[in-house]
Amino acid sequence: MNAVPVPALPNALRPKAMPIARHGEPQHGAAPVSSVQTRCGTCNLREVCLPCGMQQLDMALLDEVVYTRKRIKRGESLYRLGSGFESLYAVRSGFFKSRVVLEDGRDQVTGFHMAGEVLGMDGIGTNSHTADVIALEDSDVCVIPYSHLETPRLRHQLHKVMSRELVRDQGVMMLLGTMRAEERLAAFLLNLSQRFVARGYACDEFHLRMTRDEIGSYLGLSLETVSRLFSRFQDEDLITVQQKHICILDIPGLRSMMSRDQD
């Protein structure tokens, strides 16, 4: 029942279109306990997942790829710093955060991850993971043993995914390095919006799965600043906020907030 990212909310909050975001397999009344077999060829996420860009390729190839599924409950971790690396994980449904922790206890949220995104690549280099990945809601992942990445196409897809991750990181550095608080939050909202759209959900209305604290950590701001900015954006009719429920009213307005010259 957690296949839809916005679980128990009024109709208005449901995705306007959801061609992708349901499980490929029929969902039985009782959720499967932990590991199920899943076939890429029938997975509705295939257009945004690891083999993204493979639509034009032989489906036959995809059909052969079968992964184990794993459920992670809200608050539990997919993996932790120091745990051994064996597999990559594709998020099937749900929402994760990744974070790194400093010796003195400070931590930094390094990313939020939704359906179709790939996790675990930090472990390839040292054979053990360098971050914690924690489910922000009950979630489902496909386990992709690293050793199974045998076909050239799939390997190239992995390269693409990793490369995009590097590019995403550049964006975060830009955000943390040069942007002011309001620009960061605007960029954050627009990014979330884009990613929801890519998954067939409404671009202008969604439910934040993370706390103000987690947003703040990710954006390099205090939770109070995040809260204040949400209120200010609302005053300026850019968005509406009710706790974790966000409506974006003025996408161009948010966008213009990100270029400095025109205040």
Added chain:
Amino acid sequence: MNAVPVPALPNALRPKAMPIARHGEPQHGAAPVSSVQTRCGTCNLREVCLPCGMQQLDMALLDEVVYTRKRIKRGESLYRLGSGFESLYAVRSGFFKSRVVLEDGRDQVTGFHMAGEVLGMDGIGTNSHTADVIALEDSDVCVIPYSHLETPRLRHQLHKVMSRELVRDQGVMMLLGTMRAEERLAAFLLNLSQRFVARGYACDEFHLRMTRDEIGSYLGLSLETVSRLFSRFQDEDLITVQQKHICILDIPGLRSMMSRDQD
């Protein structure tokens, strides 16, 4: 003549050990104009370069890998945002910065790159580069056509390099997201020091190849703050600074500067 990262400086500044940092090939009087053939098997950088970790593997394998070399003069770019992706580049000698530029002109230095490091992986995802990479001194790279990464070992090495890059980015996010100015600069100096050591240079004495402005951009600080902190670190006998020439006097002191509890 630019093989040594510290070109024209007093003896004290020269690397204390330099088992790695000279060209594998005999250097002819006049520097080669642009492209030369280079063999990994005889390259003195092989222990820190793309095939790092391959020491224990067949050298025979390495010997077959031959790359084209390319010279980039100070101030020139290895590639630019939007330029097509074909190859990865391994830095043989010299020093680079990478940066991304926002529409409104602001830019962010996203990394500094020295001998043995691999550049260009940002281009794999979209088949075009997403950043500018600019030489901070006359430099030398090996051109590694992406299509040549054919052996399983080499591919795995690429995965490792990319993964480590992702982990490095996590570190930068931690830096930009949670650290204060002094912590950032301390972390920066310690990181540089470590990387020099890995290449056989002195850990406590080196020549900065970048300006205060570039350091500031990388660390999310203004150049004035960087300059002030250098001066303060000097007052506190942690380092000595003379323009771009740095001596680290107290590594533990710098390290303790990075944990917040003990002020």
Added chain:
DNA sequence: CGTACCTTTGATAGAGTTCAAGAACGGTGG
């Protein structure tokens, strides 16, 4: 040898943090 760039240092101001307190929400159990 002069010019352009880089660096240092001071004074001021502003953005965002921190501390604090109260309000809203969500779940639990009586």
Added chain:
DNA sequence: CCACCGTTCTTGAACTCTATCAAAGGTACG
């Protein structure tokens, strides 16, 4: 159904760190 609890969110006020503005000194390179 309501009261209760912990967690999350909001808002205010004071303070701090860092940016910005400004000017002078140094260095390097043509």
